[in-house]
Amino acid sequence: MKSQDIRSKFLSFFEEKKHTIVPSAPMVLKDDPTLMFINAGMAPFKEYFLGNAVPKSNRIADTQKCLRVSGKHNDLEEVGYDTYHHTLFEMLGNWSFGDYFKKEAIAWAWELLTEEFGVDKDILYVTVFEGDKEDGLGMDTEAYELWKQFVPEDRILMGNKKDNFWEMGDQGPCGPCSEIHVDIRSAEEKAKIPGKDLVNMDHPQVVEIWNLVFMQYNRKANGSLESLPDKHIDTGMGFERLCMVLQGKQSNYDTDVFTPIIREIEAITHKEYGKDEKIDISIRVISDHVRAVAFAIADGQLPSNTGAGYVIRRILRRAVRYGFTFLGKKEPFIYRLVEVLAQKMGHAFPEIKSQKQIVENVIKEEENSFLRTLEQGLVLLNRIVEETTDDTVSGEKAFELYDTYGFPIDLTALILNEKGLKLDQEGFKIQLEKQKTRSRAASEMSTDDWTILYDDADEEFIGYDTLTANVKITRYRKVVSKKDGEMYQLVFNITPFYPEGGGQVGDKGYIEAANGDVTYILDTKKENNVIIHFAKELPEDVNDVFKAIVDDEERARTEANHSATHLLHQALREILGTHVEQKGSAVQSKSLRFDFSHFAKLTDEELRDVENFVNARIEGKLPLEEKRNIPKEEAIAEGAMSLFGEKYGDTVRAIRFGQSIELCGGTHVKNTADIWHFKIVSEGAVAAGIRRIEAITHDAAKEFYFDNNQAYLEMKALLNNAQEPVKALQNLQDENNNLKKQIEALLKDKAKNVKGELKSELTEVNGVQFLAKQLDLDASGIKDVAFELGGEVDNLFLLLAAENDGKALLSCYISKNLVADKGLNAGQVVRDLGKYIQGGGGGQPFFATAGGKNPAGIQEALEKAKDFIA
Template identity: 40%
Template sequence: MSTADYKTMTTAEIREDFLRFFEEKGCKLYPSSSLVPDDPSLLLTNAGMNQFKEYYQGKKTMPEIGACSCQKCLRTNDIDNIGDATHLSFFEMLGNFSFGGYSKADAIAWAYEFITAPEHLGLPAERLYMTVFEDDDEAIELWHEQGVPYDHISRLGEKDNFWAAGPTGPCGPCSEIYFDQGEEFGCGGPNCGPGCDDCDRFLEFWNLVFTQYDRQEDGSLPELPHRNIDTGMGLERIAAIMQHKSTNYDGDLLQGLIGVGGRLSGKTYGEDAARDRSLRIVADHARAVTFMISDGILPSNEGRGYVLRRLLRRAVYHGRLMGIEGAFLCAYVEKICELMGETYPAVVENRALVEGIVRAEEERFGATLDAGEQSLASELEGLGEGATLSGEVAFKLHDTYGFPIDLTREICEGRGVTVDMDAFDACMTEQRERARASANRDAWGTFNDVWTALSDRLAATEFVGYDKNEAAARVLAIVADGEEVERAERGAEVEVVLDVTPFYAEMGGQVGDTGTISCDGATLRVRDTKVRGGLYAHAATVEEGALAVGAEVTAAIDAGRRELIRRNHTATHLLDAALKKVLGEHVSQAGSLVAPDRLRFDFTHFEALTADELARVEGMVNAEIFAGEPIVTRVMGIEEAKASGAVALFGEKYGDVVRVVSTGESEEPFSRELCGGTHARNTADLGLFKIVSEGSVGSNARRIEAVTSMGAIEYVDERLLTLDEVARELKCRPDAVAERVASLEQELRETRKALEAVTTGAGAGKVADAFKGAVELDGYKVVIARLDGLTGKDMRSAWDGIRDAAGGEPVACVIASATPDGKVALLAGGTDGAVAKGFSAGSIIKDIAALVGGRGGGKPAMAQAGGSDASGIDAALDAARAALGI
């Protein structure tokens, strides 16, 4: 079968053609959503339908007949397989979707048209095969109506061709489209066909899911209110097909990245299987890492950050295997910006940040690899050739140091040692099972809970707290212990949903409001406010009476507390702007806490701030406060906001309409950010800004804690009080404390120097006396003496004095000392000449250490020991004399 019987298209051409095709059919084009999903039950965006989950659930409606997108996705559940012909961690998923807008027949007809029409993919119809769910006669006939022969349509079971959100909920049959790569890729088996596990002849590249049922607890499958369409076509897979290649890694985009590895390593792709795998892994992982960081994910030891760090370190390791020395991943970042920056401009916008984090992580992992190698070397010391390294030890190296098992095996093989891979695999399996239990990787995540049900039924809460501290509202729902209830009595801990609220719910770092909910029959103390499924949940205690669903209430926030929060929130904006001006544009907010008493601001930066930098940042913020600039808030479209220069938070997702908060009315204010939080009315409201601390919160992030307003006054008062107390203790004025401390430090240094002189001086005298009593042995002199009052460090100085006194002649010593606290130190030393004549410091110390209640040893030229029994010193020295024949 010829590979030239259809045209060639680039990845970019396929992406553009697919999206334009479905737009012309009436589908709305949606940009790719972030790799950080809105759904908290998902770790990472792993399917094109993630951003449309609420449409499937009926929470949102779409005026268009459907949607289409090219979604960036990331999956790592098969990380050990990445680098083979098919598996990728990062990939792009082309998809078209319908939520009751167009039919199953339309989806099939359009798919067939796009695949076969000469103006689109133009694939030969005879090389296309379809699979359908075994009971889906409708799909078979719909494909046949398009001209697909019955012998090109196969029925497969539920495992292959039926999709479900979970044990219950939305589900439906699938239909997969396969491309026949030719007999040369086949296994030759009599049953070889689409879905064959023994060969790669039939390559699946597009899956159409017809979500039409709502599976019940009893297993029944009633129809959903409307049928949905969810399709997914891997862009890398179809690009390989359209470029007449056989694997995902042979397409133009990934080959461009593989070429970077070839250039850096000096190796040629296609000459060595193991090296080719490393080239593929680094290309894949570098792309994943670039997009993850660009979407706001930072390296850490848990969650998404752990996935990022693992991919990055795996890329670095495989770079080493290829012989690439030093940091190299930034070369990949540059190429990714070149190849994909036009489609995904965020990678270009965040390039400086991506490169900074990648470079820092590479350097850190280099040190980690070195530490792992040292630990492994220590483990191998006691193992001879033919021994086996424990699988548990190999796993510890992998889990603790990030030390790859391949490298462990390679080093072990060089020593003739094998690794217990069965035990290692068992540890890995146990770890994977723990990971599966803690992270739901299904594209739908959690489908049914009380808040999902409430958000399906209730309209989103109307927030009026920008302008009001109090509002009339109606109780829409009460939740207690995860269950919806109609009434809550005195003492109950509940979460209350209102139709209208002045309470700000915790988000964007700003803490939730507190206050009261009251009516004639009840008073509730609200201790926190959070968003759950689009609804504002007021966590409260019923203090008086009873509250029922439907009650008309007054919701009132703690206005004084909110005012302090407003000021601290505005301070974070000023701080962000100041940091960018002082440190550079790579600074991005990586987290925050805005509380009434303090603020915490995490930001991307790669080293500690100097005292001068902190002073400049603090000075800039206070200058804006003293300028008394009004805080201006405007609501506008997201594109208009970005065009105005408004700063979007790193990794944050925004809707089509946003609030833009600026300091002042000028065209270029000190700060302008997209923000949905509450703010001060004027910068002067903040009063004063003081940085309390600055430190590291991760490998590439710093944290500043600060206070404003009343918190700043309390902080300054506390510091002044401490200064006064110190001044009293030092018996000086507060303004003379620094001078007094410097004077005391000088006195301390002089005292220590005098003490050292007393110790070493007396010791020096004792050494001179001891050397006078040196005994002449066969070719060298030996000094045996007790020199009390010396530490172990001082004993080495005493030995240096004995050598100096010998004037270059062969000499040895055995000396002992007892300090006032009862600790004993023994030292034996010998020059090269004394050792050549038979003196062995290690043997002597080993023999006599027990006499002072200790143990020790060393080499022939130097040995030391410590002990706790000073009464045995004389006996120990006598034993040394006897050993030397004195």
């Protein structure tokens, strides 16, 4: 059975069981600070499990893209070494929100696997939670009795808390679970060891295929459990593993989920899969990682140096280094696999087709960038090797290469081994652990349980219509982090504070108690559909009624910038073409940032046209036309733009200014005239095919023009109030250039005179013409002197020094015949002598320079120069 048919059969089965089939949510999370990516099928439904929102159906089924790069069995560095773990994987799931429970979940799972898919019952094992004394929980006898209807008791195994009690995190909904495992070993292997002895033992042919979670408890901050008001079902089945079983394979990578990608890698690299273990691992790594990277980019996450973007960059770089090291690919090639991916998965996930060009361009640019890093790293590693005096390279230096330059440690070890050297692995691990400890300390956070004051509050946002309201605190909790210290998170029954989202920052302001006491709201965010207000302290009486007041000036400036992004989007599509799509934005009170798809730098004329287009709409005083809670299909039919990577509900909010219509939950000006003016301050590349415009509006634009006018007046005053200041400035520049040329000519004459003096000061040491001297010349002058003298004198060893602007300079010139015959190296000379001037440098064997911050050490360096030929 083909993978596409397997996916369709799963969804059809649950559709017949009255489940609503929903599309996969974007893999990149925007409003959950506890997760970077969706790492389990239940993640898009957290708000329902937490009771913060009502699902459109009590029964849902889907296939969800998930990304795991850490945690149980999913360490990134292990992917590719076995046959059944992945970074990106599909999780087939069926969900019940307070509807059916264990009986139906177990019966349907067995029916689907054994009857619909025809899996042999004799190769299946199930696990049941054995209980846990610490939590005061007994064995899940209900699940055990239900399984007995389908499975012989010797195939029902007890599982501990680690394997059979599923938790969302340190706090939150949780419950016992039953896993279904499959044993696909040969009959001979089964005769040697019973399958039940290999369940949860990381055996590649005895693997978990489906996990049924019975969500019935809530884990509190103190570790205790309380029963949830409603019981839920959360199941997750590994699509790739299911395909392995149904297609009769021993490896996920042998299924048609991966084989088209593997065939393409073979064709590109001229390496054959299945012949050599190192090559096989490399091909598995690349075929897995390209899926993770491609879908993350398609969902809106570009590679970067921080956060989620760094995770994507790290995954891609791991794939590149395997191709570089074991497949011999020194040029970009992974981007070429996106075409196969789009053909294979485009039906189930259309975003990979529509975003294919962007994905290919971004991956190719990232590959080029990292390959340059590898080249640079090889040069630096060779320098480390030259400086190593024994057979072991220090872990500290290897870590610097890894941490600062991104050079992979396994590649370092491989190269050192080829050179007959060892790597101090223990020293490297110590440095790595220190870094991890620093990172953990910086992000360490403890969160108390919510203190509930009003359990049935609406927690409604009213900030589209008003910036003030009388509110009650419905719940609060304390959060302590190293970064922010002690903070309180407050939730109100209603709130005018806009929570960060859609690129727009959260509102600030304050709440005022009846006695006049004020508590400042420092930020507003949304977490699992709950609007959270951040404050440094709690009000004295949390049961009071408060007047909530949003900072109206901040909000007005932010709204101007947000509305300007809509007009900017329209302008770019009109002027550059409809291929332009928004790829990200950041809307603050002081500025806006807008990322978009386009393949060339904007010309000055295009930038001017974009500015004029937006400002024409501002001057046109276009009123805001807003439609709330309208069906998404209706809004799209009216021409509203929707953005890839955004999660939309069945009903949406549409914002229109003239011909600009977008789906948007942010706040906006009532009329474009409120934007005042739009000014682009920069335009540049973010990644291949992605450009970024930064711009200002409102008060920031006023300040920009005021500051520029002030600078103009000051410049004009410096030019003696010239009537034509630009012409006067050009005359000054011309005069300056002429003076520079005269100075250069004088310095050259001086260098010629110096050359004659130096020639007369040369002394012979062991057949070498030697001189070490400090000169009153700049770096360029010293180089000229050295090369001119080198052209006239054979067997020359010259060390020249200078002090310029409080910095020390050493330059070494060695005749090429001395380099060849005596093994002298100017680069080594300046590196060794650089320590006297507290600096370093390098260059070629016959000429090299070093700079340092200690001119006082010049004399000692000059005195030590003779040691190299003595």
